[in-house]
Amino acid sequence: MTFEPKIIAFLCNWCSYGAADMAGTSRLQYxxxxxxxxxxxxxxxxxxxxxxxxxxxxxGVMMTGCHIGDCHYIDGNYKTVHxxxxxxxxxxTLGIGSERLTLxxxxxxxxxxxxxxxxxxxxxxxxxxxxxxxxxxx
Amino acid sequence: MGTEYWGWAGExxxxxxxxxxxxxxxxxxxxxxxxxxxxxxxxxxTVFEAEVHTLDSPQGIARVQGALHAVSIExxxxxxxxxxxxxxxxxxxxxxxxxxxxxxxxxxxxxLLIGLNxxxxxxxxxxxxxxxxxxxxxxxxxxxxxxxxxxxxxFTTDGxxxxxxxxxxxxxxxxxxESCRYCDVKIPSMCDIAxxxxxxxxxxxxxxxxxxTDAGAAALEAAVDGGYVSVSxxxxxxxxxxxxxxxxxxKMAKGWQxxxxxxxxxxxxxxxLDAIHAALAPCxxxxxxxxxxxxxxxxxxxxxxxxxxxxxxxxSMFHAVRFLHLMESCVGCGQCSDACPMExxxxxxxxxxxxxxxxxxxxKPGMSCGDIPPLSRGDFPEGY
Numbered sequence: 001m002t003f004e005p006k007i008i009a010f011l012c013n014w015c016s017y018g019a020a021d022m023a024g025t026s027r028l029q030y031x032x033x034x035x036x037x038x039x040x041x042x043x044x045x046x047x048x049x050x051x052x053x054x055x056x057x058x059x060g061v062m063m064t065g066c067h068i069g070d071c072h073y074i075d076g077n078y079k080t081v082h083x084x085x086x087x088x089x090x091x092x093t094l095g096i097g098s099e100r101l102t103l104x105x106x107x108x109x110x111x112x113x114x115x116x117x118x119x120x121x122x123x124x125x126x127x128x129x130x131x132x133x134x135x136x137x138x
Numbered sequence: 139m140g141t142e143y144w145g146w147a148g149e150x151x152x153x154x155x156x157x158x159x160x161x162x163x164x165x166x167x168x169x170x171x172x173x174x175x176x177x178x179x180x181x182x183x184t185v186f187e188a189e190v191h192t193l194d195s196p197q198g199i200a201r202v203q204g205a206l207h208a209v210s211i212e213x214x215x216x217x218x219x220x221x222x223x224x225x226x227x228x229x230x231x232x233x234x235x236x237x238x239x240x241x242x243x244x245x246x247x248x249x250l251l252i253g254l255n256x257x258x259x260x261x262x263x264x265x266x267x268x269x270x271x272x273x274x275x276x277x278x279x280x281x282x283x284x285x286x287x288x289x290x291x292x293f294t295t296d297g298x299x300x301x302x303x304x305x306x307x308x309x310x311x312x313x314x315x316e317s318c319r320y321c322d323v324k325i326p327s328m329c330d331i332a333x334x335x336x337x338x339x340x341x342x343x344x345x346x347x348x349x350x351t352d353a354g355a356a357a358l359e360a361a362v363d364g365g366y367v368s369v370s371x372x373x374x375x376x377x378x379x380x381x382x383x384x385x386x387x388x389k390m391a392k393g394w395q396x397x398x399x400x401x402x403x404x405x406x407x408x409x410x411l412d413a414i415h416a417a418l419a420p421c422x423x424x425x426x427x428x429x430x431x432x433x434x435x436x437x438x439x440x441x442x443x444x445x446x447x448x449x450x451x452x453x454s455m456f457h458a459v460r461f462l463h464l465m466e467s468c469v470g471c472g473q474c475s476d477a478c479p480m481e482x483x484x485x486x487x488x489x490x491x492x493x494x495x496x497x498x499x500x501x502k503p504g505m506s507c508g509d510i511p512p513l514s515r516g517d518f519p520e521g522y
Contacts, residue, residue, distance in 0.1 A: 055453060086466070095408055095410040096407070132407070132411050
């Protein structure tokens with residue numbers, strides 16, 4: 001059986017979820033490997049959620065939100081950036097690898113960018129292969 | 139760098155009793171009236187037994203022990219929010235207090251941190267075993283222990299002096315606790331005052347004091363004015379010797395880091411994951427590591443508790459979350475390893491994360507109250 005990446009995407013309600021909506025209404029195609037979870041703000045993405053996603057078998061995790069300066073809550077996505085940087089070091093040390101995590105900004109008008117980001121990231125994970133956790137038979 | 143002094147206790151009996159001139163005892167006597175609590179440890183039996191003690195009278199000071207190397211108590215657990223407390227600490231304990239201050243569990247202005255220089259502590263069980271097997275001495279017969287000039291020295295009750303080089307001991311698997319070997323903070327510069335016997339004349343009873351903060355300077359001045367402590371300028375040569383000793387010890391610690399954490403970091407990512415997984419496999423989910431941890435103070439609402447310990451995940455969420463939280467706060471005190479009933483080298487694993495982060499960003503937990511914990515940052519991110 002060929003490997004199909006399982007990707008968890010955390011989307012913020014105001015921009016990136018709007019972008020995913022836009023991609024849908026514009027009939028844009030993007031890989032069906034992504035499972036979307038909506039948050040009110042990307043600043044709500046607790047690092048624990050990312051870790052749990054990996055532990056529960058995700059091959060990749062996407063964190064997406066509004067562009068810096070466009071956050072609906074003014075500076076919620078500043079926190080996202082700091083957590084993302086921190087998580088990259090964590091994943092590298094743990095041995096999962098930071099390249100399985102990505103951060104992307106998509107405004108509600110950027111449906112095409114969202115579709116492209118998902119396509120690119122899916123390709124990247126496909127190249128990396130299954131998450132090392134998965135190979136342990138979990 | 140702080141202001142340096144040589145100091146000794148004003149009262150003759152404290153000067154006689156104190157490890158090296160009793161300047162710390164004198165300081166404690168002086169702050170007794172101006173603080174709600176003075177927390178210290180005192181010996182209860184042999185050099186392997188001590189208890190946490192709240193000092194209530196000047197008479198009690200004679201029983202206070204500054205540093206018992208073979209007792210690993212974490213005093214920072216005993217600080218309470220809103221109590222004005224003076225406390226005598228090793229560097230790792232002091233760093234834990236600073237981490238607690240950053241997270242508002244303690245207020246900086248409430249505490250007077252009297253730090254002790256520390257070259258490392260000893261694991262009690264192994265040290266007792268070593269005394270029996272190598273020297274043929276019963277641990278109960280040890281009156282005093284000391285670490286000096288790279289040697290571990292035991293004094294028995296009948297006046298014998300037993301000495302071995304620490305390097306030699308550590309090659310043989312004894313010696314200091316593992317977390318102490320690679321600890322690179324020997325002089326607690328985050329304290330108000332750091333005290334120790336490095337950089338003092340050998341035969342005279344004198345303590346080397348380095349004052350880092352205004353609160354520390356005020357406490358020392360009050361002690362000098364009250365006649366509890368006498369101070370003088372330190373000898374220039376010996377002050378340089380103290381710096382040199384610190385330098386040598388830090389260099390040795392870096393060597394141990396290389397030796398103990400290096401192989402882990404050199405592994406392929408997947409190998410490392412397997413190694414971490416294998417190390418955690420014996421975990422029985424007792425939470426003793428968390429209970430012993432001086433920086434983990436979220437209480438019962440902590441996110442590491444919200445996971446089921448029997449969640450059947452490749453690494454339990456409990457450990458995964460603790461790795462995350464301690465990556466920005468682990469002070470490397472080694473209490474978790476000591477507490478673990480399954481002897482999982484937890485301090486090693488936590489330091490692996492903390493040192494990796496420190497290596498990339500330079501952020502070292504517990505060094506300054508002004509540092510913002512990375513996971514609490516909300517400032518404008520440069521470059522995004």
